[in-house]
Amino acid sequence: MRIELSFFDLSVLIGITTGIVCSIILLKKSTIKKSNKFLALGILAFVWLNSKMLLLSLNLWEVHGFGYFPNSVEIAIPPLFYFYFLSIKNIDFKFKKKDWLHFIPFFISQMYSVIMYIVAMQTQVYSEKRLITDALFFNEAKNLDEYILMIMSGCYLYFGGLELKSFIIGLPKTNTKQDSEIKFLNILFFLLCTLSALHIINFTLNAVLDHSYNWRWDLHHSLIAAIVYYIAIIGFKNAEVILPQKNNNKENDVDISIIEKLNTAIISDKVYLNPKLTLKSLAKQLDISDTLLSSTINAHYQKNFRSLINEARVEEVKKRLLNGELDNLSLLGIAKECGFNSEASFYRIFKSETQITPKKFISNNLELSNSI
Known part of the structure; x- marks a missing residue:
């Protein structure tokens, strides 16, 4: 099977490569700045999400072993960036056992995806895979994931925005590097809101537009690739920048x-x-x-x-x-x-x-x- 890379495929691959490399570095630097861990995981989640689009773009979805590969990571993205904002606000933030509750929707959806993948692997004929997964409500489950994602994005962006705003307003005087970090946080929040709004618009338009308009989703994933590239590079650059904390008697x-x-x-x-x-x-x-x-x-x-x-x-x-x-x-x-x-x-x-x-x-x- 011959695979040809388009400009879209190449841009997504560059974003994926950059994201993986910078995430590894950020994870290594999480002992210096705890928020690096959540930023790295958020970047990797976007990378994982874009790999799903590559399967379709490179016509690998119907290839045995690639199609139905378990990937429900988009549901994990909103809470990951919410915890990133929390750990920026409080350098002593600790992820507790109860915080795993935020990821229950992701775990349930991912478990379902794994089951679908195992079931689909029982045959190498794509049409038979379709029949099996359709009988197990695969498409309906994925549509439900989209609704859950839209609700979670709205909620976590709202509460994450409140945390970010309450932290940034009234911060003590900062230096040039810290100003750069604050600017990055504001831009990141804006990009996440834009991405969420674009996702809602595209999903809504699916009901009225046919497949000839699927370029909308290419644009959506190109934006994800650009966001991954941006937050990976700037996040790496600011990996050791600690913002001053408000006086909280710590x-x-x-x-x-x-x-x-x-x-x-x-x-x-x-x-x-x-x-x-x-x-x-x-x-x-x-x-x-x-x-x-x-x-x-x-x-x-x-x-x-x-x-x-x-x-x-x-x-x-x-x-x-x-x-x-x-x-x-x-x-x-x-x-x-x-x-x-x-x-x-x-x-x-x-x-x-x-x-x-x-x-x-x-x-x-x-x-x-x-x-x-």
Whole structure:
């Protein structure tokens, strides 16, 4: 059987590949930022959903082993992104056993799909597969899934939007990276609403339009591919950006002894001077788990590990520049002694922390010295 890829197929495949790669990275970084796990699962759910469309587009649905492949993942997407918004709002969010109740519709539908697949696999003749699954109300069940999806999308977007709005309004002043994360959340919510509205319109039009108008669903899945590509790339870029939390007295839950150890390591031992310093290596030095260290930093400093270390490195560079070390070392030499790996990362982080370039900082302080 010869398979020809159209532009639509290619765009969907690019979205799927990007989504899978970025999701794996996000899952690995979920110890730094818990919301990464839900974002990764949401992306993978979209990827899984688009694979269903590829079966139809590549004419694989009637091929034995491909047709009726169990896929009801669309019902899991609304609660996944709802929990993503919850975990963004509260960095200490914990998924509890009762939260699995939100996924009951998905589990029921997926179980039914698995049964249909097993039954359909009993014959290799597609027409016989149709007869068997039609007798077991396959099409009616899939239509019911669509209604459930529309209801769930509306409910979870409404309540997720309320959580997001209540969190963003009144946030403390943020830095450039955190502003980027807030912008991403707003765009993501808008895209999810747009996708949901387009799905409702397409499903409604199915009742009045014939198969010649099925390009509408190609457009729908092209949009999904574009959304997957966008949230995968930006989600990966913001994987370590922790938004500041509103004052909710969580500070009282922080172990002060860990804060004291951490302050000693940063202020006295200057661990940040080691360019190979990682969350895991510092946690080992402090004799605590990396998860506990990460959550402590997030709760106490309202930032992640990398931001805390980079801030200390920038302060050390500023201190050395003001002490006149440029007389003996180049700017890059000072940066590397303070723990930066490269010139590019040093310039980027310095400007992000101070809003000016290192050379502008030097120039400003030279002017100040000359005016005294």
